[in-house]
Amino acid sequence: MKLLSVLSVGLLLSATAHAQQLTFTTALHAENEKVTIYREWPTRQLIDTLRLSGGTVTYTLPTGAGVYSVRLRKPFVDAVWLEEGEKVTINVTKDTAVLVNGGALQKKWSDFEKSIKPDEKAWNEWGHKHETASNLDEKLKANAASNRYAEKVNQKRLAFVLSNAGNLAGAWMGYYYAFAWSPDNLEKLVPAFQRQAAAQSTYQLLAEKQKAAAAFNMTGKKAPVFSLPAMNGSHVSLDSLFKQHQYVLLDVWASWCTPCRATNRKLAPLYDKFHKKGIGFVSVSVDEKKELWEKAVAADNIPWTQLLSPHGMNSDFVKQYKVQSLPATFLVDKNGTIIQQHIEVADLEKL
Numbered sequence: 001m002k003l004l005s006v007l008s009v010g011l012l013l014s015a016t017a018h019a020q021q022l023t024f025t026t027a028l029h030a031e032n033e034k035v036t037i038y039r040e041w042p043t044r045q046l047i048d049t050l051r052l053s054g055g056t057v058t059y060t061l062p063t064g065a066g067v068y069s070v071r072l073r074k075p076f077v078d079a080v081w082l083e084e085g086e087k088v089t090i091n092v093t094k095d096t097a098v099l100v101n102g103g104a105l106q107k108k109w110s111d112f113e114k115s116i117k118p119d120e121k122a123w124n125e126w127g128h129k130h131e132t133a134s135n136l137d138e139k140l141k142a143n144a145a146s147n148r149y150a151e152k153v154n155q156k157r158l159a160f161v162l163s164n165a166g167n168l169a170g171a172w173m174g175y176y177y178a179f180a181w182s183p184d185n186l187e188k189l190v191p192a193f194q195r196q197a198a199a200q201s202t203y204q205l206l207a208e209k210q211k212a213a214a215a216f217n218m219t220g221k222k223a224p225v226f227s228l229p230a231m232n233g234s235h236v237s238l239d240s241l242f243k244q245h246q247y248v249l250l251d252v253w254a255s256w257c258t259p260c261r262a263t264n265r266k267l268a269p270l271y272d273k274f275h276k277k278g279i280g281f282v283s284v285s286v287d288e289k290k291e292l293w294e295k296a297v298a299a300d301n302i303p304w305t306q307l308l309s310p311h312g313m314n315s316d317f318v319k320q321y322k323v324q325s326l327p328a329t330f331l332v333d334k335n336g337t338i339i340q341q342h343i344e345v346a347d348l349e350k351l
Contacts, residue, residue, distance in 0.1 A: 020061045020083050024070055026092035027055065033072060040080060041067035041172055042201035065198065067172045081106065082168040105169050116156050123149035136261060136299070143258045158185055165192040171199040178205050183217070186210040216322045219341045223250070223332045224320035228284060228307040231294065236282070236307055242334050245280030247351070249343065252321065252328040254286045254312075255296035260327040264300040266345060271303050274348055281305065286326070288312040 024035060035057050037047040047068070050057045061068060061083055069080045070090060079090050079098050088102040100106060123146055130142035157177060164170030174181075174189055181189060190210050193203035227237040241248045251267075253260035264283075271281060281304035287293035290308065297306050309317040321330065331340040331347070340347060 020063075020085050021087045022059045022061060022068075022070070023056065023087070023089045024059075025056045025090070026052065026072070026077070027094045028075055028077075028092050028096070029055070029072055030074075031055075033074070036071045037061075038069045038071070039066050040069050041168075041175055042199075065168060067168065080172075082109075082172060084168070105167060108164075109169050112156075112160050116153055119149050119152045119156070123153060130258065136258075139258050140262050140265070143262060147259075154180065154182075154185070158188070162188060162192055165196055165199070171196070171202045174199075175202040175205055178209050181206070181209065183210070183213045186213065216324055217341060218322060218330060218338045221338055223330065223336050223338050224317075226284075226317055226320070228309055228317065230305065230307055231297070236305060238332075238336070241280050241282055241305075242332075242336065246278035246334050247339075248280045248282060248332045249274075249348070250321075250330040250332060251281070251283040252286065252309075252318070252323050252326060252330075253283055254326055255292045256287070257326040261296065261300060263327050263329075264296075264302055268301050268303065270345065270348075275304075277351075279348065279351070282307060284309050284317060286312040286315065286318060286323075 022037075026033075029052055031052060031054075033052045035050045035052060037050070037059060039045050039047050047061070048059065050059060063085075066083045067080060068083055069078060071078050075096070077092055077098060079100055081088055081090070081100055081102060082105055084103040084105060086103040088100065088106075090101075091099045093099065100110075126142050126146035126149060130139055130146055133139040133142055157173060158181075161170045161174045161177075165174070171193070174193060186206055186209055190203065190206050193199050193206060196203065223238060225238050227235045230236050238248070238250075251263065253263070255261070267281070275281070283302065283304065284307045285293045285296075286309050287296075288311075293306075293308060309315040312318075313323070321328065329341070329343045330338050331343045331351075333339050
């Protein structure tokens with residue numbers, strides 16, 4: 001059984017004047033069970049290892065702002081809280097609930113966590129339906145719903161972080177979800193924490209993520225030339241496409257990628273409209289099985305040029321275009337410059 005609770009309390013990022021006392025009580029764990037306390041932020045380090053006595057441990061934490069966690073196994077518990085110089089109690093009940101009580105920021109954190117639970121639940125439920133769907137139409141429907149709820153959760157987290165950038169609640173959430181922030185999110189988050197001297201761990205991590213994302217940004221760069229096989233056995237080059245169109249929308253996809261299949265079906269009815277406006281379409285599949293590629297093209301009624309990149313995600317084409325996930329789209333002008341990456345239908349409408 002795994003119990004995961006990220007229930008936190010916090011304080012403004014200035015250091016506290018006195019130590020914080022932790023009382024941990026559990027109704028689920030055996031006598032003398034090991035209790036491990038870590039500091040999670042601004043740097044991760046082992047603080048101490050204790051043993052349960054009568055189902056309880058009491059511990060006085062070091063002074064100063066920080067995020068801490070207490071962990072046990074058999075069953076696994078991971079409770080996280082923010083140090084704010086007040087007494088904190090963590091209680092694991094017989095019905096597996098993990099309850100954390102502390103200061104003012106804990107309530108703010110807890111209220112926020114409660115507010116997004118319905119969306120998180122819907123996100124997970126639609127994600128499960130996507131995984132277990134028996135046909136593509138069901139997968140597409142579930143994937144679209146899952147994405148909607150995922151975006152709602154992400155935007156609420158982003159808003160919470162930005163509005164709490166001056167306290168530990170925002171600093172920890174920004175740090176903890178660093179793996180999930182998009183380049184657009186990072187553009188907002190990095191400046192917010194750059195001004196917070198006491199949150200430099202969060203700023204540095206987010207700045208590193210932003211730098212890493214920039215390394216894979218192809219906007220403004222020349223589109224790498226290629227010549228790839230089409231379904232009829234001929235080879236199609238990027239240069240040949242420029243001769244026919246003012247712009248080329250390059251779409252990288254695969255038959256097994258549900259979001260890719262959704263993009264195919266969204267663009268197919270609009271192809272004639274955009275084609276008449278001077279936008280050429282070309283898709284490059286990274287399928288390693290040609291028959292699956294051909295079957296997907298037929299099923300999605302794709303009318304534009306279809307190419308296959310040998311060796312799939314390990315191909316030279318994928319490396320040259322720095323493709324990290326699918327679908328990947330690039331809008332290229334007639335001079336061969338990538339003018340936009342990750343382009344949406346709405347962007348094409350504006351163009």
